[in-house]
Amino acid sequence: AATATATATSVSAVGAGVGVSPRVLSDASVEVQLAAATELESLLLSGQREAACKHAVAHGMWADALLLSSHMNEQTWRSVMAQFASRAHVRGSPLGTLYALFAGCGTDALAADTANDTDKANDAEDVIGATTSCAEDRWQENMAMMLANPTAGDTDVILQLGDRIWERFGAAA
Structure with a gap:
């Protein structure tokens, strides 16, 4: 009975958007x-x-x-990190963006193409679906994440995000 209650509670929590261990x-x-x-x-x-x-x-x-x-090897690690960023994080989440940068995705972390094909030779492309469109919606958090956790090549990504924010929101941002 306790297991059934825990399961019901967990399912309710998942429905409410609360992260629960599978x-x-x-x-x-x-x-x-x-x-x-x-x-x-x-x-x-x-x-x-x-x-x-x-x-x-x-x-x-x-x-x-x-x-x-x-x-x-480094290529395998980057591939796994890119897949992790893409599959384990909500689209546009600051963590997904940061992990994409850790994987060496550079400006592809914010690329407009959202194709997510697991058979791609370049797994860094997988992360694109995890960081587009909503990255601008959560731009303050994404920007704060990048500024608080510098990575190699992040300057280009920060500039690209700034350009997108300007295009989308104008001076109001």
Whole structure:
């Protein structure tokens, strides 16, 4: 009964826009997560780090994917970070924008093209869908995030966001 109450409360919280861990939502999701973790462990036990990283990304196991990719190569880490920024964060969120910059997306973090195809060769393009259109709606937060957390090449992104704000809102911004 306590589990049913916790599940009902969690579902209500999700409906209200409150972030709730998927582990609380249902027994089925716990089983799926355990199966994914078991497969990840199996891949790593057999020395298949790249396959394990891809598996972690495919199952939204972002901590595992980011940790594994950080022990592979810079291109893989940037790819995983770009996918994380795109898939795990709301469009236009300051965190998504910052993580896109961490991934080295540069001005693409604010690009107008919102195509989100997971089979793209350049995963940095995946992050575009996570940061466009609403980036201008939340421009103060996005700007504050970039200014508080400087990254290489962020000056161009800040200038681009400023240009977009001027075009969209004019002097009122």
